[in-house]
Amino acid sequence: MNMHKKLLLAAVLVAPGAVIAATQAQAQTVAVADPEAAVENSKVWAAAQAEIGTTYKTQLDQAKTRGDAIAAELAPLYKKFDTNGDNQLSQAEIATARSTRASELAQIEAKEKAAQEELGRMTAQPSRARAYAIEQITAKVNEAVTNVVKTRNISVLIRPNAAFFASPAADITPAITTEIDRLFPKASITPPAGWQPGQQGQQAGAAATPAAPATGAKPKKQPESR
Known part of the structure; x- marks a missing residue:
């Protein structure tokens, strides 16, 4: 598994609460989606990779x-x-x-x-740029999934490997990819000073947590070059 795949798997976490909240109104459809593939197939991710390849050639x-x-x-x-x-x-x-x-x-x-x-x-610099780009893009996945779920009136959304059977028409991954590109057409590959991978997600999670009420009290393989 190459590095950007590992980063994608670590970064893409679709919040169940966001999807559930989007399906309250007369939902009828069951669908499958692969959020990592949605990011990997996006134009914004392809553009970021191309820019990294040029900048750090x-x-x-x-x-x-x-x-x-x-x-x-x-x-x-x-x-x-x-x-x-x-x-x-x-x-x-x-x-x-x-x-x-x-x-x-x-x-x-x-x-x-x-x-x-x-x-x-x-490869420290291009790897850092890649991680920063992925983090920005995956930050839009929950919103993209929620928008597609609302538009298509989906009641249940599962990953492809969790489905016993799913027709190609049930796969909304391409629609999520399109929505990611609409929401976030350009990613920066230049991390700000002091940025660390995972920092954005941690900050978002902290912001989403309500404040507490006040109280009185491997088999061997050749080393990769990327």
Whole structure:
């Protein structure tokens, strides 16, 4: 799973209360939606990625070149443990290596960890820009979902993997994508000073919480370059 997928999964949380409140009036329809896919397919997210790719091209190109070199260096080291020759390390092969060649495997894993940290430093700026863009876009997901639910008079909304069966017509993910783009056509890729991932959502949650009343009292894989 690449980094922006992880960020999307962490950031997209459709508030059940918002959807329930939107379905009080004679709702009749059951629908499915994938909010992460709605964000990933949006024009605003595509534009943000393109801008990040342009703005940080030098860092990303350097990281890719370095990542390819690291992969080429690590591949033959891990190949020693590929006993069935399928160019992959299974859990069984890793377990065997840990029991029979633990010291050698630990050295390779330490080298891989150092390489991942190096690539992380090289891509820190574009990764931060990507996280900031995702956070801004996903902040509009609840509103987009609520608007689509209201417009289509939907009574029950579930994720695709929770449905035993759903026809393509039941999927409102594209409609949510369209609504996200309408609500938020442009995302900034420049975080303000002091910004940290998740900060916007935490602040929104704090603002939504009413004040209390006053009282008297993995299998191994080659390191990613992104």
